[in-house]
Amino acid sequence: MNPVVRLSRRRFLALTGVSASGLLLGGLVSGESYAATHGSEASGQRLNLFVSLLEDGTVEIIAHRSEMGTGIRTSLPQVVADEMEADWARVKVVQALGDAAYGSQNTDGSRSIRNFYTTMRQMGAAAKQMLEAAAAERWGVPLEQCRAEQHRVLHSDGRALGFGELAAAAAQQEVPDPAALTLKSREQFRYIGRDVPMVDLHDITTGKAVYGADVTLPDMVYASIERTPHLGGRIASYDGTAARKVRGVLDVVELKAPEGAPGFNNVEGLAVIARNTWSALKGRKALQVKWTPSEHSEHNSEAYLDALQEKVRSGPGQVARERGDVDAALATAGKVIEAGYRTPYLAHAPMEPPVTIAVVRGEGCELWAPTQNPQATQAAVAAALGLDKAMVKVHVTLLGGGFGRKSKPDFSVEAARLAAHVGKPVQVAWTRGDDIRHDYYHSCSAMFLRAALDEEGNTTAWLARQATPPIGSTFDTSVNLMEDGDLSQTFGSVPFAVPNLRVESHEAPAHTRIGWLRSVYNIPFAFGVCSFVDELAHAAGRDPAEYWEAMIGEDRHLDFAPEGFEFSNYGRPIAEYPYDTARLKNVLRTLVANIPWGEKLPAGQGWGLAVTRSFLSYVAVASKVSVADGKLQVLEMHGVIDAGTVVNPDRVQAQMEGGMIFGLSVALLGQIDFEGGAVKQSNYHDYPVARIQHTPKTIRSHIVPSEALPAGVGEPGVPPVAPSIANAVFAATGKRIRELPLSQHFSV
Amino acid sequence: MKLKVNGRAYETDADADTPLLWILRDELKLTGTRYGCGDAICGACTVHFNGVPTRACRLPLSAASEGDITTIEGLSEDGSHPVQEAWRRHNVPQCGFCQAGQIMSASALLARNASPSDDDIDSAMSGNICRCGTYPRIRAAIHDVAKQGEDAS
Structure with missing residues (x-):
């Protein structure tokens, strides 16, 4: 019996990567092995991807990562198809369920291509070799005489067999040793490096694309949930009488939150269950709820940031990295420059608010959700309902934006709990107000920097302190200090060739759920660091671009260990992905060469730039602004990225454009405030994000050609944007803005 | 109440204050029109109402029933607009x-x-x-x- 048929409804050819870390392909196992391990995590084997081949020749490639706009549902299958010699027109991309067998599916951290590029090439190459072996067997000829090309296997004498004709036989072939596979050379690439359009493009432009709220099940009911306005609040009392009288309302249900750190659990709330969305929303408005206070119900973000800023200015914190003797250098310096910076909380605000459809049947729960991390959804729902993970089935829809919000499955836990209570399929759809007020917020941050300059204006000492509530607090409430892993995002990993350097952390206890948002701590830290370098350049009377080069110093690979700093390098070994100052300087030089840097501008206009390395990519951004009558306008933005090898240049361009515009929102507009423990903002009118009129008419990105290992793309465009704009504002006006967003100082 | 969407006539017994968006999505299953803010701020629910771009999240059924509505599904047969x-x-x-x-x-x-x-x-x-x-x-x-x-x- 063909194991493939037993495994799934279709014939199936292949191939999986196995490794303890899920990062590297340790071996290839057959469909039979997959069948044995599928759904049974105890075996410890991990399937990174599989390819199946239908007898009509359709190649089905599993997308195990979530599509939220990066194009990953296209780019990774594009890699498989290339090595496999599949005809892209005959490829069907199939979205994976959440399953540990795939390895990590957490579509986060700009790591889909960098972690799975080689694996996917091996998947494709293995499939191709099995097809060639099947053809050789059929023809009774040596394997060397057979060669796959564009969906057929050709014999040197001119004979050919289509992939579909070989499907069953190929599935019976021995699975090749990945070490023995021959991967294509660059010149042989058919799809890698090409602008393959997104597989979902037609559905998106015709309204047919399926996002979370577009799934309907028979008998489905709709829930809208009123949640505690402050972290840790509980229902003190409520009256649901009026809500129950609203036409279409079926029930009012208390949704208790478990004790302990927030994690991915639901927060406490009161749910209105109704026959349709509008009834649920009207019923919810009619609810009367009183909440208990908590240790966070006095949180006031402005006072809190004031206190953090005073703390970092006034005293030493815990040392994370140290070189030379900063104190001695500062004490004897001719010139000392210092500055404090601060950045606010931010909300993700993806266009599609959180939503999940859940149904509990028998012993299992099935969910449809726009999740970046279906296995986290599976685990959180299993824990909430007391089920075995294998009994929780998670379907991943398209995501209407994610930016980190949708890797936290609290909203799916809500749907699962309500589905268990109601006994019918339940859709939990968040309103925009829910989304803005119950996010896992991007952390606020207070920074203080102090530097010593010698007579030529060279920096001889760099002291950097910050206090920032850490993401770890969401999972362990005792965590209140940035550690080396957090500081590896720009603040602790500055590439400066200064003789004396020290980086410090102060405690910052969290008062809300802190989460990761597109480019994470690099946002505040790049703002502080890249603004301060600009300040130093001006204090030294030197050109900022030239000063950046001087700060970075000579070409080298950075070694942080001797300075007591454990550089996390975005989860990859430093030997594999060194921090290469030559590449950093190259993006800066390329940027400056591509813009009229140094041009004479009319009064009120200026250029500013910033350079960062994040998610293993090197990015430089320059912005040109005008400031007139208190109105700030960004006229141009230019980005240069060195992301190593790129699979789909058009999607990399799109991520740079989108990343720069996301950074524009951060720079100009983004701010979440807490008062009395509750978020003050509620929708896009008071939590504005960049619109078309904020977007510069000139926005360009340049990809540095590279054959280096692929690096991150989704996030690295964001961090340099805000400091480039603030630096441009200084160039235009002489006014140094040390806090975000800039809308506090200018009309935008 | 009657409704004309993409050239087709529909009948609904939903409350007259129901925003068009929820009729399209929950009842007619025309899910190409999206909820983004519920307050006519974001434009994700834009439809044509008598040819004018209109936010379906703030257009009550009582008003919507008096005109011609086109959604993304009705903009063209096959995506060829x-x-x-x-x-x-x-x-x-x-x-x-x-x-x-x-x-x-x-x-x-x-x-x-x-x-x-x-x-x-x-x-x-x-x-x-x-x-x-x-x-x-x-x-x-x-x-x-x-x-x-x-x-x-």
Whole structure:
């Protein structure tokens, strides 16, 4: 019996990567092995991807990562198809369920291509070799005489067999040793490096694309949930009488939150269950709820940031990295420059608010959700309902934006709990107000920097302190200090060739759920660091671009260990992905060469730039602004990225454009405030994000050609944007803005 | 109450204050029209109401029942509206969630102004948020449609 048929409804050819870390392909196992391990995590084997081949020749490639706009549902299958010699027109991309067998599916951290590029090439190459072996067997000829090309296997004498004709036989072939596979050379690439359009493009432009709220099940009911306005609040009392009288309302249900750190659990709330969305929303408005206070119900973000800023200015914190003797250098310096910076909380605000459809049947729960991390959804729902993970089935829809919000499955836990209570399929759809007020917020941050300059204006000492509530607090409430892993995002990993350097952390206890948002701590830290370098350049009377080069110093690979700093390098070994100052300087030089840097501008206009390395990519951004009558306008933005090898240049361009515009929102507009423990903002009118009129008419990105290992793309465009704009504002006006967003100082 | 959507007549017993958006989505299963803010701020739910771009999340059924409604599903049979084609030529979408609303706003703009300037585009499209930041390509795609119109005439 063909194991493939037993495994799934279709014939199936292949191939999986196995490794303890899920990062590297340790071996290839057959469909039979997959069948044995599928759904049974105890075996410890991990399937990174599989390819199946239908007898009509359709190649089905599993997308195990979530599509939220990066194009990953296209780019990774594009890699498989290339090595496999599949005809892209005959490829069907199939979205994976959440399953540990795939390895990590957490579509986060700009790591889909960098972690799975080689694996996917091996998947494709293995499939191709099995097809060639099947053809050789059929023809009774040596394997060397057979060669796959564009969906057929050709014999040197001119004979050919289509992939579909070989499907069953190929599935019976021995699975090749990945070490023995021959991967294509660059010149042989058919799809890698090409602008393959997104597989979902037609559905998106015709309204047919399926996002979370577009799934309907028979008998489905709709829930809208009123949640505690402050972290840790509980229902003190409520009256649901009026809500129950609203036409279409079926029930009012208390949704208790478990004790302990927030994690991915639901927060406490009161749910209105109704026959349709509008009834649920009207019923919810009619609810009367009183909440208990908590240790966070006095949180006031402005006072809190004031206190953090005073703390970092006034005293030493815990040392994370140290070189030379900063104190001695500062004490004897001719010139000392210092500055404090601060950045606010931010909300993700993806266009599609959180939503999940859940149904509990028998012993299992099935969910449809726009999740970046279906296995986290599976685990959180299993824990909430007391089920075995294998009994929780998670379907991943398209995501209407994610930016980190949708890797936290609290909203799916809500749907699962309500589905268990109601006994019918339940859709939990968040309103925009829910989304803005119950996010896992991007952390606020207070920074203080102090530097010593010698007579030529060279920096001889760099002291950097910050206090920032850490993401770890969401999972362990005792965590209140940035550690080396957090500081590896720009603040602790500055590439400066200064003789004396020290980086410090102060405690910052969290008062809300802190989460990761597109480019994470690099946002505040790049703002502080890249603004301060600009300040130093001006204090030294030197050109900022030239000063950046001087700060970075000579070409080298950075070694942080001797300075007591454990550089996390975005989860990859430093030997594999060194921090290469030559590449950093190259993006800066390329940027400056591509813009009229140094041009004479009319009064009120200026250029500013910033350079960062994040998610293993090197990015430089320059912005040109005008400031007139208190109105700030960004006229141009230019980005240069060195992301190593790129699979789909058009999607990399799109991520740079989108990343720069996301950074524009951060720079100009983004701010979440807490008062009395509750978020003050509620929708896009008071939590504005960049619109078309904020977007510069000139926005360009340049990809540095590279054959280096692929690096991150989704996030690295964001961090340099805000400091480039603030630096441009200084160039235009002489006014140094040390806090975000800039809308506090200018009309935008 | 009666409703005319994409040339088809429907009958609903929903409350008269129900926003059109929820009739489209919950009852008619025309899910291409998206919820983004519920307050006519983001444009994800843009439809044509008697040809005018209108936010379905704030248009009550009582008002909607008096006119002709076109949703993204009714803009063209097969996705061949010039704006849809230009959106694909320029690979405009990223996550795609807002794009039906963007396309409805852009097609209404081009119907009344065949050759819009950048400022015309910014003004007509300022009510449609794209969190992914596809604005540069939206501008380029709209200009492209305008140019093709000129070339054809």
